[in-house]
Every structure is written in C-alpha cells, then in structure tokens.
Amino acid sequence: MNLVVTGKAPGEITRQQRHWAWALALGLGFFILYTVTAAPSIVELYDDSLEFQLVGPTFGIAHPTGYPLYVILGGLWSRVLLPVGNWAWRMNLFSAWAAATTVSLLFLVTQRLIQNSRQRATIWPGLAAALAFGLSPVWWSQATIAEVYALHNLFVVAILLVAWQITMAPARASLVTVLCLLFGLGLTHHRTIVLLVPGVAIMLWGQPAVWRPSWRWVGWSMALLGPLLLYLYIPARAAMGVHDLNHSYVNSWQGFWDHVLARGYTGFFEQNALTIQRTWLAWWGLWQTQLGGVGLGLGLLGIGWLAWQARPRAQWMGLLIVLLTNLLFTLNYQVGDQEVFLLPAWLCFALCIGSGIAALERVLARWPIAKHTVAALGCLILIGGVGGRGPLVNRSQEWAVHDYAVALANVDFPPQSRVIALEGQATALTYMQAAEGWAQHAQPVIADTPAARQAAVDTAVAQGYPTYITQEIEGIAERYSFSGEGPLVRVWPRGTAQVAAPSVVLDQDFADSTLTLTGYDLERLDEAGGTTLRVALYWRPTAVLACVYKLSLRLVDSSGAIVAWPDGQPVVEDRYPLRLAAPTTSWLPGETIRDVHYIPVPAAAIAPDTHLRIILYDAESIAETGVVDLPIAP
Numbered sequence: 092m093n094l095v096v097t098g099k100a101p102g103e104i105t106r107q108q109r110h111w112a113w114a115l116a117l118g119l120g121f122f123i124l125y126t127v128t129a130a131p132s133i134v135e136l137y138d139d140s141l142e143f144q145l146v147g148p149t150f151g152i153a154h155p156t157g158y159p160l161y162v163i164l165g166g167l168w169s170r171v172l173l174p175v176g177n178w179a180w181r182m183n184l185f186s187a188w189a190a191a192t193t194v195s196l197l198f199l200v201t202q203r204l205i206q207n208s209r210q211r212a213t214i215w216p217g218l219a220a221a222l223a224f225g226l227s228p229v230w231w232s233q234a235t236i237a238e239v240y241a242l243h244n245l246f247v248v249a250i251l252l253v254a255w256q257i258t259m260a261p262a263r264a265s266l267v268t269v270l271c272l273l274f275g276l277g278l279t280h281h282r283t284i285v286l287l288v289p290g291v292a293i294m295l296w297g298q299p300a301v302w303r304p305s306w307r308w309v310g311w312s313m314a315l316l317g318p319l320l321l322y323l324y325i326p327a328r329a330a331m332g333v334h335d336l337n338h339s340y341v342n343s344w345q346g347f348w349d350h351v352l353a354r355g356y357t358g359f360f361e362q363n364a365l366t367i368q369r370t371w372l373a374w375w376g377l378w379q380t381q382l383g384g385v386g387l388g389l390g391l392l393g394i395g396w397l398a399w400q401a402r403p404r405a406q407w408m409g410l411l412i413v414l415l416t417n418l419l420f421t422l423n424y425q426v427g428d429q430e431v432f433l434l435p436a437w438l439c440f441a442l443c444i445g446s447g448i449a450a451l452e453r454v455l456a457r458w459p460i461a462k463h464t465v466a467a468l469g470c471l472i473l474i475g476g477v478g479g480r481g482p483l484v485n486r487s488q489e490w491a492v493h494d495y496a497v498a499l500a501n502v503d504f505p506p507q508s509r510v511i512a513l514e515g516q517a518t519a520l521t522y523m524q525a526a527e528g529w530a531q532h533a534q535p536v537i538a539d540t541p542a543a544r545q546a547a548v549d550t551a552v553a554q555g556y557p558t559y560i561t562q563e564i565e566g567i568a569e570r571y572s573f574s575g576e577g578p579l580v581r582v583w584p585r586g587t588a589q590v591a592a593p594s595v596v597l598d599q600d601f602a603d604s605t606l607t608l609t610g611y612d613l614e615r616l617d618e619a620g621g622t623t624l625r626v627a628l629y630w631r632p633t634a635v636l637a638c639v640y641k642l643s644l645r646l647v648d649s650s651g652a653i654v655a656w657p658d659g660q661p662v663v664e665d666r667y668p669l670r671l672a673a674p675t676t677s678w679l680p681g682e683t684i685r686d687v688h689y690i691p692v693p694a695a696a697i698a699p700d701t702h703l704r705i706i707l708y709d710a711e712s713i714a715e716t717g718v719v720d721l722p723i724a725p
Contacts, residue, residue, distance in 0.1 A: 129180065150328065232484050336521070609630070
C-alpha cells in the first residue's frame with residue numbers, strides 16, 4: 092500500500108537500495124584509503140592543522156570564527172569514539188571520516204540527478220563523480236590532516252542532496268526542516284556555507300509550498316537559528332579558564348562578536364602579504380591538476396548535456412550557480428591557500444563529470460556492452476588521472492615535524508623556563524605538554540615579529556627565567572651568551588653561560604688556532620621518522636673570531652666517501668653554529684659554547700667504520716679552516 096502512495100514501483104525501491112549499498116561501499120573504501128594515507132601525527136607548524144589537533148582533544152577555543160561544531164565533534168571523536176593513537180592522528184582520522192562520507196553522498200547526489208534526466212541511471216555516473224573528486228589532490232590532502240574543509244564540504248553535499256529531494260517530494264515539509272538544520276549547523280562550522288544560498292534558492296524557486304507564508308516557517312526558522320546557540324560554547328569555555336592559543340579572545344560582548352564574525356579577516360578581500368597572483372592560465376592549470384584533462388573534458392560535456400537534457404532545469408541551474416558563486420568568492424579572497432576554497436566548486440564540477448559519463452551512455456544506449464565498456468573505461472581513466480592530474484597524496488610517513496616537537500619537548504627545562512617562539516613552534520610545544528605530559532616546566536611565549544621576540548627575551552632574562560629561543564633574533568647576539576639545548580638555544584646573561592662537560596674530550600684546533608673543539612657528545616636516535624644523529628659540539632674561542640663560520644656535517648665511510656641515501660642524495664647538512672642565534676664573531680674568548688645539531692641518516696649506513704665529518708668553513712669565502720672525523724658507534 093505504501094508503494095502505491097509514494098508512487099514508486101518495487102523495482103524503484105530496489106534500485107535506491109542498490110545505490111545506498113554502493114554509496115556505503117564507496118564511503119568505506121575511501122575511508123580506508125584516507126586512513127592509510129593520513130598523516131601519522133602533526134605534520135605542519137605554520138597552518139591551522141596543528142591548532143585543530145590541539146583544540147579538538149582539549150575542547151579548546153579555535154581561532155575566529157571559533158568553529159564550535161568542529162571543535163565539539165572533534166573532541167568527542169578524539170576522546171570518546173577513538174581513544175587510541177596520538178591526538179593528532181585521531182583528529183586526522185576525523186577528517187578522513189568526514190571526507191569519505193562526503194564522497195559517499197556525492198555518489199548518491201549524482202545518481203539522483205541523473206535519474207531526473209531523460210534516461211535511466213546506471214551506477215557509472217555516480218562512480219565517476221566520486222572517483223574524480225575523491226582522488227583530487229587538494230581534497231585528498233584535506234582528508235588526511237585535521238582541517239575544517241572536509242566537514243564543510245560534507246555539509247555542502249548534504250544540502251545539495253536534501254534540496255534535490257525537496258524538488259522530487261515538495262509536500263514533505265520535514266525535508267525543508269532538515270535543509271534549514273543543515274544550513275544552521277553549517278553556519279556553526281564555516282560561514283562560507285552561505286555561498287550555497289543563491290543556488291539552493293534557484294533549485295527551490297518552483298516549490299510554492301516552500302515560499303508560501305505559513306506556520307511552518309516558525310519551525311524552519313528554529314531549525315536554522317537553533318544551531319547558532321553552539322557559539323555560546325566559546326564564552327562558556329572561556330569562563331572556565333580556557334584560552335585560544337594566542338590569548339586573543341576577550342570574553343566580553345564585543346570580544347565575542349569580534350571573534351565569531353572574524354572582523355579581523357576582512358582584509359583578505361584586499362591585497363595583502365598572502366596574496367597570490369595567478370593568471371587565467373594558472374587557474375586553468377590548477378583545475379587540471381585536480382581533475383585531469385579527461386575529467387575536465389567530461390565535466391564540460393556534462394554541463395552541455397545537462398543544459399539540453401535535465402528536467403527540471405532549475406536543479407542544474409542551481410548547481411551551476413553554487414559552482415560559480417564559490418569560484419567567484421575564491422578569485423576575490425586573497426589568502427595563501429585559495430585552492431581549499433575551490434573545493435565546493437570542484438565538488439559541483441564532479442557532478443558534471445558524472446553527467447558527462449551519462450551523456451556517453453545516452454549516445455551508446457543501443458549498444459549495452461559498448462555503453463558499459465565506455466563508462467567503465469572512463470572511470471578507470473579518472474582513477475589514473477589521465478590528462479595532468481597531480482600526484483596522489485600519501486602523508487603516512489611524514490614524521491619530521493612530529494620528531495621536531497618530540498625533541499623540543501624533551502629538553503631538560505629548569506622550572507619556570509620561557510620558550511620564545513613563533514606561534515606554530517609554541518603550539519607544537521603546547522601540544523606535547525597537553526598530549527604527552529612532557530616539558531611541564533616550560534612556558535611557551537608566542538612572539539611572531541622580531542621586535543616582539545627581542546622584547547620577550549629581554550624581559551625573561553631580566554626577570555631571571557631560564558630563557559630559550561627557537562631561532563635567531565637580530566640584535567641580541569652581542570648582549571647575551573648562548574648554549575645549544577636540543578633544537579633550542581638557551582640565552583644567558585653575557586658571560587655566564589653554563590654547560591656540562593662533554594662525554595668525549597678533544598683538543599682540536601680550528602681557524603688558525605683561534606677556535607678549539609674541546610669535546611663532543613654523539614648519540615644515535617631511532618625516531619619515528621627514521622635514524623638521526625644528535626651531535627653536541629663544545630667550542631671555545633681563544634680570541635675574537637674575525638669570520639662568520641659555518642659547518643658542513645657529512646656522513647663518510649672508511650674510505651672517506653660521503654654516504655648517500657637510497658635515492659642518491661649525499662648525507663650532507665650545512666648549518667650555522669647555534670642556529671645563527673649568535674654568529675661566531677660575537678662569541679666571547681674563553682667561553683665554552685655548546686652547539687647541537689640533528690642529522691638524519693640512513694640506518695643501514697651506520698657501521699663501525701662510519702664517521703661524522705665536521706668541516707668548519709668561512710661562510711663568505713667558503714674557505715675551509717679545519718676538519719675532524721667523529722666515530723659513530725653502531
């Protein structure tokens with residue numbers, strides 16, 4: 092009886108069930124793919140990914156607009172649903188889940204759209220759309236790290252799916268409620284969800300039940316506006332003593348609206364330091380690297396076919412408006428990562444690629460075998476990325492930033508230590524403190540400008556705090572003394588640096604006997620990213636050094652030949668002592684300077700006769716002024 096009321100034949104229900112089965116299979120497959128290729132821990136210092144890997148598991152406060160829905164869901168995912176592995180990896184997998192679900196729904200949307208055209212849909216159009224978008228490099232990269240764009244595009248495709256369902260069943264007011272709820276939740280996540288409004292309005296323009304004033308509008312308004320109450324999470328957490336990472340959020344009425352509305356971000360619609368100038372040819376190349384030449388061709392074919400074939404046309408016109416709106420926004424939004432804002436446009440274009448496959452099926456409708464063969468071949472070509480698609484993404488072995496953060500947090504900090512750092516470096520230390528419980532005596536101090544770093548060092552040293560810096564700071568070399576501590580450099584009042592005795596004592600002269608290597612510590616570290624040599628060199632100048640010296644650190648075998656990596660690259664690292672925090676010309680005669688370096692090496696090359704060769708040379712003239720070989724115990 093229900094089948095008659097809904098107007099669906101038994102075969103129609105079976106086809107819908109089959110589509111759901113394919114969607115679930117695709118979602119599972121892509122989730123496995125994204126999980127296997129996901130970043131194993133933190134992988135970037137200077138983007139939002141590291142911030143989200145910290146604020147999610149700690150239920151913190153994110154940068155404007157606050158992203159309350161993402162933070163809450165990420166916290167529940169990482170601390171309740173997936174309580175295994177490191178925090179960063181858990182948050183990376185949250186993106187993998189959201190991205191895989193997006194691809195799954197994209198398949199369903201494509202099948203719905205093709206069914207509304209003048210032909211009976213096979214599974215090939217949906218597969219083509221899912222494969223074209225799911226394997227595109229920018230999308231794949233966002234599916235393997237903690238970022239907001241996977242969840243944002245999940246809302247995009249869900250809204251498109253529900254909007255199309257409303258045009259097919261306009262009498263179902265509950266679908267409009269779901270649509271409003273999705274928009275409301277989307278607004279609590281990423282405000283660019285409003286870019287869908289013009290396109291969705293066009294899709295629903297021919298639905299009088301939606302636009303006719305009625306009491307239903309009250310429920311729909313509540314569904315739209317109710318989720319916005321999630322923004323109260325921000326002042327609630329602030330009242331509990333939680334801060335955003337750079338302590339910029341002010342828990343006041345004005346501060347709340349400044350944060351939620353991201354009033355400090357309006358400058359990105361003008362020329363700024365992050366602006367990337369692209370020609371139209373460069374923009375076309377960006378699209379090509381995402382979808383490949385064949386994908387672009389199928390998409391353009393699909394647009395033309397839909398303009399002629401689609402019923403009702405308002406659906407496809409709305410889709411194109413969504414695509415163009417997001418494209419125009421991206422062209423005018425001057426940020427360093429414009430490509431992530433193109434993802435909704437590429438998602439819509441992937442639907443057009445599915446339509447291109449449907450067009451080929453229509454042409455070959457009289458020859459079933461040829462039709463399925465061509466459609467399957469098209470999907471295989473999309474998998475292969477024929478036509479210039481960018482390389483596949485695999486972040487599973489990106490451990491360098493993780494290893495840096497581990498080394499940072501494993502410094503033996505005295506109580507009340509201050510670490511003066513850029514925001515990303517400070518966040519890496521904060522992450523290790525929160526996630527692993529390390530470096531509890533250290534207090535990160537964010538100072539992103541040279542002047543701010545210099546002032547922070549002056550204040551910390553003057554107050555007697557053990558002070559560390561992550562990199563050179565102009566203007567302090569002549570006023571302080573320094574010693575290397577892991578990947579950091581400790582700052583001391585001038586002439587008071589204290590260092591422990593080296594484990595191996597030497598008396599090796601360099602630079603015409605004006606500089607002596609008095610000893611060293613050499614340790615092999617088996618880090619997550621591979622084998623690393625940590626060497627601490629103990630220098631003592633006997634006079635004021637006239638040159639800025641630099642080091643070449645080389646792994647050599649028994650014959651003196653430089654050891655190479657499997658790809659043929661020599662194991663050679665050229666570094667300034669003390670990370671250039673203090674050039675050698677500023678070193679005090681008679682003071683011992685501890686200088687620490689980390690050198691990644693191939694584990695297989697470590698042998699009893701392997702040595703680490705240290706060459707000191709003039710940074711300007713490249714003239715060598717001394718060399719010493721340090722044996723490495725296997």
